[in-house]
Amino acid sequence: MPLEEIERVFVVNALPEDLVPFEKKMVYQNYLISTDEKETRIRRQVEEGKEDKCDITIKEGNGLTRKVVKKRINEQTYLELEKNIPEKYEPIIKFRQFFALGNSQVMIDDFVNTKDPLLLAEVEFDTKEEAAEFIPPLWFGKEVTYDDNFKNKNLWKKLNQDLIFNK
Numbered sequence: 001m002p003l004e005e006i007e008r009v010f011v012v013n014a015l016p017e018d019l020v021p022f023e024k025k026m027v028y029q030n031y032l033i034s035t036d037e038k039e040t041r042i043r044r045q046v047e048e049g050k051e052d053k054c055d056i057t058i059k060e061g062n063g064l065t066r067k068v069v070k071k072r073i074n075e076q077t078y079l080e081l082e083k084n085i086p087e088k089y090e091p092i093i094k095f096r097q098f099f100a101l102g103n104s105q106v107m108i109d110d111f112v113n114t115k116d117p118l119l120l121a122e123v124e125f126d127t128k129e130e131a132a133e134f135i136p137p138l139w140f141g142k143e144v145t146y147d148d149n150f151k152n153k154n155l156w157k158k159l160n161q162d163l164i165f166n167k
Helices: 075-082 128-133 152-159 161-165
Strands: 003-012 023-034 038-046 053-060 065-073 092-101 104-111 118-125 140-143
Touching: 003 128, 023 152, 038 075, 038 152, 053 075, 065 075, 092 152, 118 128, 152 161
Parallel strands: none
Antiparallel strands: 003 065, 003 118, 003 140, 023 038, 023 092, 038 053, 053 065, 092 104, 104 118
């Protein structure tokens, strides 16, 4: 059954030097399906000293709230699904750090292989009211929650645009 994801996204110009993450991992994210309204992605998360975690996620919608179905898969299933993506397509690679932020947590994604350097902060909420009341810290930059250019699926398309659009 789909869950509702409530999330605000911000560009970050630089992280404060005194900010200490409580978790860090590398994320490799590729797409099986990507349309304006729906996406199906596979993802491998690599955390030092831990077993890799793989999942398949279907997201539907845009903006603040989206319907999400996420299922953990084993590495063999991940590799089988990955075979459906042409070999030359690159996954989005991001260094993800988790930080405490008041009663919330913030995920900072440092995109490793996008054409331009990019740091994005994602904050998830339990309700739309919490999201509306959230006051971002000063080190957060422009909010891009509603800007499709900053959706991971579109960053992936941009990364692979010569392959996708010039077959």
